[in-house]
Amino acid sequence: MLQFLLSGVSIGAIYxxxxxxLALSFYVTRVINFAQGQMLTMAIVVAASLSxxxxxPWIGVALGPIAATAIGVVSYFVAVRxxxxxxxxxxxxxxxxxxxxxxxENAIAYVVGPRSRAFPPLLNNxxxxxxxxxxxxxxxxxxxxxxVIVAALELVRRxxxxxxxxxxxxxxxxxxxxxx
Amino acid sequence: xxxxTITFAISGLLAGIxxxxxxxxxxxxxxxxxxxxxxxxxxxxxxxxxxPAFAMAGGVLLGVLAEGANTYINSQASDWFxxxxxxxxxxxxxxxxxxxxxxxxxxxxxxxxxxPLYLQRTRERVASIERPIAVGRADEASPLLxxxxxxxxxxxxxxxxxxxxxxxxxxxxxxxxxxxxxxxLVAAIYAILAIYLDATAGVLGLYxxxxxxxxxxxxxxxxxxxxxxGMNLFLLIPIVVxxxxxxxxxxxxxxxxxxxxFAITTFIFTLVITVLATDxxxxxxxxxxxxxxxxxxxxxLASLGSPIVWCVMLTLLVxxxxxxxxxxxxxYPVLLAIRDAESFAEAAGVRPGPVKILIFALASAxxxxxxxxxxxxxxxxxSQFSWSxxxxxxIMILIGGINTTPGPIFGAAFVSMFPVLVHINPWxxxxxxxxxxxxxxxxxxxxxxxxxxxAWARLQPTLSRGVRPPAALDAAxxxxxxxxxxxxxxxxxxxxxxxxxxxxxxxxxSSNVATSHSDMGQGRPF
Numbered sequence: 001m002l003q004f005l006l007s008g009v010s011i012g013a014i015y016x017x018x019x020x021x022l023a024l025s026f027y028v029t030r031v032i033n034f035a036q037g038q039m040l041t042m043a044i045v046v047a048a049s050l051s052x053x054x055x056x057p058w059i060g061v062a063l064g065p066i067a068a069t070a071i072g073v074v075s076y077f078v079a080v081r082x083x084x085x086x087x088x089x090x091x092x093x094x095x096x097x098x099x100x101x102x103x104x105e106n107a108i109a110y111v112v113g114p115r116s117r118a119f120p121p122l123l124n125n126x127x128x129x130x131x132x133x134x135x136x137x138x139x140x141x142x143x144x145x146x147x148v149i150v151a152a153l154e155l156v157r158r159x160x161x162x163x164x165x166x167x168x169x170x171x172x173x174x175x176x177x178x179x180x
Numbered sequence: 181x182x183x184x185t186i187t188f189a190i191s192g193l194l195a196g197i198x199x200x201x202x203x204x205x206x207x208x209x210x211x212x213x214x215x216x217x218x219x220x221x222x223x224x225x226x227x228x229x230x231x232p233a234f235a236m237a238g239g240v241l242l243g244v245l246a247e248g249a250n251t252y253i254n255s256q257a258s259d260w261f262x263x264x265x266x267x268x269x270x271x272x273x274x275x276x277x278x279x280x281x282x283x284x285x286x287x288x289x290x291x292x293x294x295x296p297l298y299l300q301r302t303r304e305r306v307a308s309i310e311r312p313i314a315v316g317r318a319d320e321a322s323p324l325l326x327x328x329x330x331x332x333x334x335x336x337x338x339x340x341x342x343x344x345x346x347x348x349x350x351x352x353x354x355x356x357x358x359x360x361x362x363x364x365l366v367a368a369i370y371a372i373l374a375i376y377l378d379a380t381a382g383v384l385g386l387y388x389x390x391x392x393x394x395x396x397x398x399x400x401x402x403x404x405x406x407x408x409x410g411m412n413l414f415l416l417i418p419i420v421v422x423x424x425x426x427x428x429x430x431x432x433x434x435x436x437x438x439x440x441x442f443a444i445t446t447f448i449f450t451l452v453i454t455v456l457a458t459d460x461x462x463x464x465x466x467x468x469x470x471x472x473x474x475x476x477x478x479x480x481l482a483s484l485g486s487p488i489v490w491c492v493m494l495t496l497l498v499x500x501x502x503x504x505x506x507x508x509x510x511x512y513p514v515l516l517a518i519r520d521a522e523s524f525a526e527a528a529g530v531r532p533g534p535v536k537i538l539i540f541a542l543a544s545a546x547x548x549x550x551x552x553x554x555x556x557x558x559x560x561x562x563s564q565f566s567w568s569x570x571x572x573x574x575i576m577i578l579i580g581g582i583n584t585t586p587g588p589i590f591g592a593a594f595v596s597m598f599p600v601l602v603h604i605n606p607w608x609x610x611x612x613x614x615x616x617x618x619x620x621x622x623x624x625x626x627x628x629x630x631x632x633x634x635a636w637a638r639l640q641p642t643l644s645r646g647v648r649p650p651a652a653l654d655a656a657x658x659x660x661x662x663x664x665x666x667x668x669x670x671x672x673x674x675x676x677x678x679x680x681x682x683x684x685x686x687x688x689x690s691s692n693v694a695t696s697h698s699d700m701g702q703g704r705p706f
Contacts, residue, residue, distance in 0.1 A: 004247045012243020017198035018220025019227060019235035021191035026224070027232050028187045032444070037217025039192045041210060043199030048208035065196025072192020076185055082622040084184075092621035094387065094443060095578055098571050099621075101213065103614025109210040110607035116209040142201045149194065150236045157232070 003133045010139035013146035020150070025076075029084065031093045035075050035101035038108075043068040045108055048119050075100050195220075218451060222266050225444065263452045346497060361489060365557055367596035368496050372550045374576040374588030375499050376543040379506070381577065386540060389570040390431070390446030393453040394424050394544045396565035398551020400457060403560050417552060424548025428541035450570055457562040488556050495553060499546065500589070575617045580629055587629040 018036060025033045046067045047060030079096040126137040198216075206212065219242065220235075227238025242262050249261035373391055380386045398420050406413055431449065554560070572595055580591030599609060 004251045005244060008244030008247030009240050010243070011202075011247065012223070012240035013236075014198050014202045014239070015216075015219040015223045015242050016227075016236035016239020017194050017201070018216055019223030019239045020232055021194035021198070022220050023224045023227070023232040023235035024194070025184075025187055025191045029184050032221070033188070033191065034217060035213075036191065036195050036220060037213035037215070039195035039213075040199035040202075040216050041213035043196035044203045044206075044208045044212065045210065047200050047203060061200045064200050065193050068196025068199065069189050069192040072188045072190075072195070073185060075192070076188035079618050079622075080188070081184070092578070094389070095571065095574055096618045096621045099575070099614040099617030101217070101614070102568075103611045103618070105210055105213055106607040106610035106614065110605065110611065112210065114210055114607070119203040119206070119208050138201070138204050145197065145201060146236060149197070150233050154233050 006133055006135055007139065010135065010142045013142045017146055017149065020153070024153075029080065031080050031084070031097070033072075033075060033080070034094070034097040035071075035079070035104060038101040038104040039068040039071050039075075041105065041108060042071050044119065045112055048117055049112060051119075052117070071104065219262075222262055222448070225448070226266055226269055263448065263455060266448060346493070349493075362557065363596065363600065365489065365492050367593050368492050369550050369554050369557075370573065370576065370596055371589045371592035372496055372499050372553075373547055373573050374580070374592045375503050376546050376550075377573050378577045378584075378588045379503050380540055380543045381574070386536060387443045387574075388446045388540070388543075389443055389574070390449045390544075391547055391573050392565045392569035393446070393450040394428070394547040395551045395554065395569065396450075396453045396457060396562075397424055397427065398548035399555040399560045399565070400551075401548075402552045403555045417549065420548045420552045421545045424551075425541045425545030428544025429537055431544075432537040432540040447570070450566070454562050454566050457565065488553075492553055495549070496589075571617075575620065578617075579620050584629040590629065 018040060021039075022032060022036050025031060025036075043064035045064075047057070047064035050060035050063060051057040075097065079100040080093055083092040083096055128135050128137055128140060198220075202216075220239070223239030223242045224235045225238070226241055227234035227236070242265075245265055246262050253261065373395060377388060377391055380388055401420050401423060402413070402416050405416055405419070431446075554564075573592075576591030576595045577588050578591070579594055580587030580589065598613065
């Protein structure tokens with residue numbers, strides 16, 4: 001019982017992070033970025049390639065998300081901005097973000113090859129016992145990181161100017177644009 | 181650096197972090213993204229979109245549900261169980277569980293606040309009843325009626341030419357080699373799908389991503405019932421059509437059809453169908469089922485060639501004609517009004533809900549029929565009906581030109597022929613396809629037909645001086661003129677209706693009521 005609850009929470013934290021990423025961009029621009037999963041792939045592939053070519057796997061872990069960030073910005077400028085500029089209420093973004101994901105996915109497959117490769121285990125080899133339940137340190141890390149990120153985002157949203165601007169854009173884009 | 185840019189950067193970063201967190205437990209594979217996209221998407225939908233943090237709660241719930249299904253049902257259940265939950269959640273509370281809870285807490289003050297707003301809106305609606313007929317000018321020459329006899333003759337000649345060309349083309353295809361035939365048939369079936377999606381998306385503004393789902397139901401139902409239970413193929417047509425049509429009615433009615441939400445839910449519908457087709461015993465998993473053979477013609481007709489070609493091409497013709505005649509009919513402005521100004525259409529006496537449901541159900545039934553046709557072409561397997569089919573069909577429409585009659589056909593032909601025309605590395609080909617679909621929606625949103633129309637109008641300056649606008653009628657810049665055409669037709673519609681005495685009386689009575697209401701509401705003399 002506790003076993004499946006905890007491992008469920010840890011995999012759910014991953015889903016939640018991705019959902020959080022989707023929800024954030026949806027919250028501000030009313031666009032669902034269907035290329036979000038491919039950003040995750042990008043991070044994994046960058047990290048795996050770096051560790052395969054002999055670097056410390058943690059360098060890959062640091063650089064992977066940065067690559068994904070860059071892709072996120074590119075996806076906005078390529079697939080979302082032109083459409084929102086033309087017509088904020090059109091559904092063209094549905095096609096363009098899915099198309100962006102498709103292009104990215106296959107570009108990755110073209111560059112590194114379509115086969116599956118092993119990923120360095122990082123913390124996955126360390127077992128931790130919690131009340132008779134076995135979890136890996138990686139799973140616990142996922143839960144902790146997810147918790148920290150949610151708390152941080154909520155703080156940013158409530159307390160800082162950026163968060164308030166985001167909220168304003170979410171509730172009334174035209175008004176927000178008028179003010180600046 | 182705008183807010184949106186930073187937001188997309190953060191969301192990319194979050195996805196990246198999620199990636200390196202999960203990676204040690206999976207493999208590094210380029211095609212992981214799609215699966216995770218789905219799960220992230222589902223957690224967002226379960227949680228609700230009002231606050232980004234709800235998505236995390238939804239994700240945790242999803243993870244626990246999936247692991248629970250894995251432990252207590254079987255390992256396949258974790259594939260479909262979360263989706264079933266999601267559909268239930270969406271039916272109960274379209275905004276997600278956590279939004280519902282939050283909403284329930286904040287409901288009371290909102291209700292109180294909304295009541296005056298509601299009153300005001302009702303008042304505005306009542307007041308707007310008078311506007312269209314007063315503004316519309318009946319003496320303006322209507323483009324629909326302006327054509328004299330000569331034009332009509334050329335039109336008949338054109339129709340005859342099209343029919344002859346169609347017959348010749350079909351005959352040639354029916355005797356073509358098998359590879360080319362298969363290609364064209366697939367293109368034709370996609371064209372049927374595209375036309376129907378265009379009818380719901382272009383005309384009514386219902387962007388459905390559920391094409392793949394209805395298509396799959398049609399094909400699987402036919403294959404299973406005919407090969408396993410040995411039912412008559414032609415008896416299956418009504419069964420398939422009624423099943424998919426009813427599903428369309430139920431889906432559309434339950435979802436209180438509207439914009440983005442509709443797109444998302446139909447997307448998930450397709451996902452569920454694909455997952456079910458992969459996991460169930462009766463559909464034979466990923467390998468799929470071999471479709472039934474199409475019955476041969478009698479010997480006397482054997483010279484016509486392959487019967488399935490005739491069947492598919494006939495359907496394409498009928499479908500094109502039906503949608504074309506809807507565009508020409510008096511119903512069309514009503515449908516456009518529902519798309520562009522729903523509350524106004526409602527005030528003018530149309531009931532948008534039932535009309536939308538009806539059109540969507542008809543389109544679903546027709547897509548089911550396309551599935552019936554499709555299963556004769558060979559193997560029926562889950563990968564043919566995934567969400568990418570729905571995407572492809574949308575791209576077809578957008579490439580061809582949305583809300584045009586030839587557009588979907590052209591788009592379907594182009595997209596189906598694309599892998600044959602472009603002989604390069606398959607991954608590069610997919611990359612090119614993705615880039616193409618982005619550039620179509622960003623650079624030429626009105627599609628090939630729109631571009632062609634604009635070029636044609638530039639070639640013929642006399643044409644553009646007429647009532648018709650220089651650009652395509654349906655292109656966004658021409659909205660105002662489109663409005664004029666619509667108004668014209670509406671005026672004619674009402675006049676024609678009012679010829680029958682009963683209706684005239686009703687119309688008069690309603691306008692009286694409207695007058696008195698607007699007097700009361702706005703306090704201004706009529």
